[in-house]
Amino acid sequence: MNLAKLVDGGRATTRDLIPTARLREFFDSRSIAMVGASDNSGWARFIVASCATAGFRGPLVPVHPRAETAFGLPAVPSLRDLPEPVDVAYLLTPAHVNESVLDDMAAAGIRNAIVLAAGYREAGAEGKALEEAMVAHAAANDIIVLGPNCLGFVNAHTRCAPLALNMPPVTAGPVGVALQSGGLADYVMTFANAHGIGLSTVASMGNEAMITTADVINYLVDDEATKVICLFLEEIGEPAGFALAALRAHEAGKPIIALKVGSSPAGQLAAFVHTGAVAGDDKVIDAAFRQLNVIRVTSLEELLSTAAALGYNRWPQGRRMGVLTPSGGACDIIADIASANGIEIPDFAPATVEGMRALVPAEQEPRNPLDVGSYHYANLNSTSGNLRAVDRALDIITRDPGMDFVLFGGVYAPARRPADTALGAAAEERMDWLAKQIAAAPIPVISIGSTCLDVSGYGSELLTNRNINILPGINEGIRAIGNALRWLENRERVQPIGQPTETSRHVSISGPWSEAQGRDLLASSGVSVVPGDLATSADDAVDIARRVGFPVVLKICSAQINHKSDVGGVALGLNSEAEVRSAYERVRAAGARVPGATVEGVLVTSMRTGGIELLAGVTVDPTFGPVLAVGLGGIWVEVLRDSSLRVLPVDTAEVKRMLTELRGLPLLQGARGTVPADLDALAEAITRIARTAQSLGAALRAMEVNPLWVNGDQVEALDILVVTEPEATSETEKTA
Structure with missing residues (x-):
């Protein structure tokens, strides 16, 4: 080296x-x-x-x-x-x-x-x-x-602690932490200590002049003691290294959980394109994390609770949850929070119901979630030893074929060792039995506390020695399980991000392109554009209208005029040659009145009605590079804020997933008798737009098709905007 x-x-x-x-x-x-x-x-x-x-x-x-x-x-x-x-x-x-x-x-x-x-x-x-x-x-x-x-x-x-903080006691365990705020290390270690969460390495990153967050991720990926990686991020200063490290963590089966703070409003090109108003920096972080399967959380408590859920428990392979708790009220709270996190609580199988009848009062029908209630603290008979009703129920529920995992409220961490030696021994014997039962259960058993109470030193010792962790409270615990399930479900969708295309086009245009140039660019990449051509006279406009068929649209064509309708540079629904001639003169005159505008001519295109209008745009995020935004077109993308983002590159399968994420998906599926869109054809068109944008290389600033019109299997770009800055005058070159 x-x-x-x-x-x-x-x-x-x-x-x-x-x-x-x-x-x-x-x-x-x-x-x-x-x-x-x-x-x-x-x-x-x-x-x-x-x-x-x-x-x-x-x-x-x-x-x-x-x-x-x-x-x-x-x-x-x-x-x-x-x-x-x-x-x-x-x-x-x-x-x-x-x-x-x-x-x-x-x-x-x-x-x-x-x-x-x-x-x-x-x-x-x-x-x-x-x-x-x-x-x-x-x-x-x-x-x-x-x-x-x-x-x-x-x-x-290794008990090495060169740390200039008032450090609380730390238990060795599976959670590695890298923090871009050194002062938070105290809070992280204090919360971990209070909730029996063992740590491997906790690193304060400082300015990352040499050792970066990506370096520490790579180290934790290779560290046998670390099972889960937690990050507190103020910035991602090395996005390529971060993405590669995240992919290594994915390949190693080690979840990354990140608390990323700070967001900013839309990008600098918002004056030119709608896409800038959609792809704010924070939304791009969300998209990049989803593509890399990094779990994003919003608090330190959620960060560490999610780490505990993944670091101490076997991972469930589905969302069907069985619940055992000593409280009927807790059942209600659990049901509500589980629903909010997309976790199912299915009915027990008949055999489970029958097995549970002896464990609940006669008037209570065993159902999921199950309140063991007044039977919880009592032994069932003289031969039951130290086990309680909830323990017997655990043995039954883990064999229910309709459950993917069990949420178990029956593990307790006493505040102190009982003064009665026999009671203390009984509690420890029960904990030994639970540890063996949880380890051997046919499905994962995840322990949870009713509230986010601190675990005492004695209680933590009882749990840690048996590799048991109690998730801190119903709200944080179930949210942590929801995060874990999303991470598990997304493992097959992880893909590299921020990779450049193999070839880049030569670009000489600085600033916005004319729409005619944008149409030529997309057409050369196999993207269907609405039929039309550029007219430089009224006669040309009439000839083009005859060729493409009435009705037609006329638009001023100038690189300096981006909002054409604002200056009177658009005429819609023209149905005759006379209307075309008159509109040509109006549109051309409107363009001539714009100071500094160079008018190439007037675009004459077919008029499209019906169908659905979408936006497909690419802007350049300062951290991750080109980002694709897809949403409903026209003004709706800003009004409804209904969009989906991905860091490029993407394939057609990923674009199709983007479409399914839109709240407007029912419109594409034929709501209220409309013609369903061919989602495969639409995804292919959007993928080609994204690849075309990437082919502009470092010169790309923005590309937007708004609207992208779809009617069944017919997909056409109606309005196109491209903004570039040649590499020779890019900011990178200027500061090199």
Whole structure:
């Protein structure tokens, strides 16, 4: 590995240079040096406390030019004075001296650094230059850096915790976490600890100058201790790397759950096209995450609850849920929330009903969801041992052929060990039985609490030792299961995103194209456009009208006039030669009145009535690149906000799924006696439009067909807009 290549490259070349083997060495550090640590350093005090909380047993060495000790630990004046290299150096030093510290690291043979200092890229142009110089310096010395502006990490399995936070106790477990906000690490670990959710690695990412979120995802994919990956994202600064890492996680069967914050309004081309008003940045994130099968959540509680659902439980293979709970009220709440999350609660099979009769009062008919009620706490007879009615019911319900999984409210985590030794032993014996029963059940059994109460230390010990987790509350728990089911169902639909087309057209037009040019572009790609041609005289217009057949539409054709009807540049429903001649003169005159407009002529096309109008447009998202939007056409796409988005490329099957996502789908299926649209033909036309847009390469700014007219199996582009900026004058070239 040659990190020195980074000297001239900055962040862009980091992607190929930090393999997971190197990151495994980083996050598995067994010795730590704290550079700049003294008894007066609050940050160093946090690191010492975090290491103590985690049970870190390796050397922890303060490094300070004047202090002989810090926090009772012997100090050395410089990294060069260490008797042997440490695995990671935590730089508590100011930004302006960090390059000299990196030199000391290189001299001491230390390959890994955490940089706490702020004042880098987040501080503006001067800070960005300082960060780039620091990265180049580190790379030249074969050092990788987490940060800067970073609080560190915790590896719960190896008990390594170079973390400058007031760290709560952490249980080792299956959930890996990467956070683009270091301060949230405290809340994440506190919630996980309170709800018995074990963590593998928790990393504060900082500015991601070298080690990026994509790197950490790749590391967690390869980490045997990690089963689920959680992300808190403020930005996706490296979309290609992120997408590839997400695909690796998919191939490894490791779910990614992301809390992505921040959204912005429609793109800059909204003045030109409707598509910009549809494909806002946040909606594009939604689309990209769906295509990569990344679960998007809206809170830290949902993030970790979903991780627990996927990290501790066998995965259900369907949405049919059996429910066992000690509360009738809980049954009602569960039914409502399950419905909202698309989870079915089917009737019990007859054999299940019969088996349950002995477990409920005589006047109660066993039904799903089942309230075990007053029988819950009592043993059924003298031979039942420590088991309760809900436990017997669990044995029965898991054998019901109509259930895909069981939601089980019968696991309890006591607040403290019972003072009565016999009661304590009985509780632990019951927990042992439940653990074996859950592990051996024919279908998954998912435990849930009635509320999001904290689990005590004793209760957590009971659960963790038996690999049981209780989802925190009905609302969060069932929402987490719904997220898990969507992830499971979408595994077959994952596809790469953001890949360029193999060939790109040469583009010389800067700005909007004329509609005639747009028509030629789509027609050359096999997209059907409404019959018509460009007229430069009234006689031409009449000849074209005769050829395509009346009625016809006349539209001014000028690259500088995008909203033709606003200037009087459109005439509809012309049924005679006289009407065409008169309309030609009006439309041409309207175009001539627009300052700065170059008029190519007047488009004469067939007039289409009936059918359904859609929008199919492509804009360029600043993060993920070209994005396809499909929705009802005309003004309805903005009024109804009924659209579906995908990051390109897409195939016809994916476009057809986009159509089925529209609330206006019944219109396409022939609602109220209308002619059903041929969805296959429509999906093929939209796919060709998307491919044509991608073929414009980096010059593409927007392409929109609005309306795209469909009537049965007839699909035609009626209005076309293309906006490009040649690569020679693109923003990338300008700043290169």
